[in-house]
Amino acid sequence: MGTLHFLKPEPFDSIIPPSFPGKPRAYTYLSGAAELSIAAMLACPKTRKLGALSSIALYAAVFPANVQMAHMWRSKPPAMRALAYGRLPLQLPLSYKAWRMYKSL
Numbered sequence: 001m002g003t004l005h006f007l008k009p010e011p012f013d014s015i016i017p018p019s020f021p022g023k024p025r026a027y028t029y030l031s032g033a034a035e036l037s038i039a040a041m042l043a044c045p046k047t048r049k050l051g052a053l054s055s056i057a058l059y060a061a062v063f064p065a066n067v068q069m070a071h072m073w074r075s076k077p078p079a080m081r082a083l084a085y086g087r088l089p090l091q092l093p094l095s096y097k098a099w100r101m102y103k104s105l
Contacts, residue, residue: 001035002031002032002033002034002035002036002039003032003036004032005028005029005031005032005033005035006029006032009025009028009029009032012024012027012028012031012032012065013025013027013028014072015065015066015068015069015072016028016065016068017064017065017067017068020064027065031058031061031062031065034054034058034061035058037054038051038054038055038058039051041054042055048101048105049101049102049105052098052099052101052102052105053098053102055094055095055098056095056098056099056102059091059094059095059098060091060095063088063091066084066087066088066091067088069084069087070084070085070087070088072084
């Protein structure tokens with residue numbers, strides 16, 4: 001997914017909250033780079049603990065964009081709304097799983 005931030009940034013740009021300062025593309029590239037970096041950290045045993053903790057920070061950092069997407073998609077067909085709304089609570093178990101990984105390493 002991190003690679004898509006660079007190959008097809010427009011969908012990611014569109015969900016950056018308009019109240020954020022600067023250009024949406026900067027946030028798109030920054031979050032894409034963070035996703036790729038965290039994936040690399042999780043793949044390497046020496047950096048896995050830092051990767052787990054960093055993933056929690058990333059989930060928190062991208063939450064405003066997920067809220068923006070849910071807001072923007074509130075008039076979309078039910079399946080699309082379910083996807084947008086489903087992303088919001090999904091971040092809790094993902095963060096919990098990352099926290100458990102962090103604590104176990």
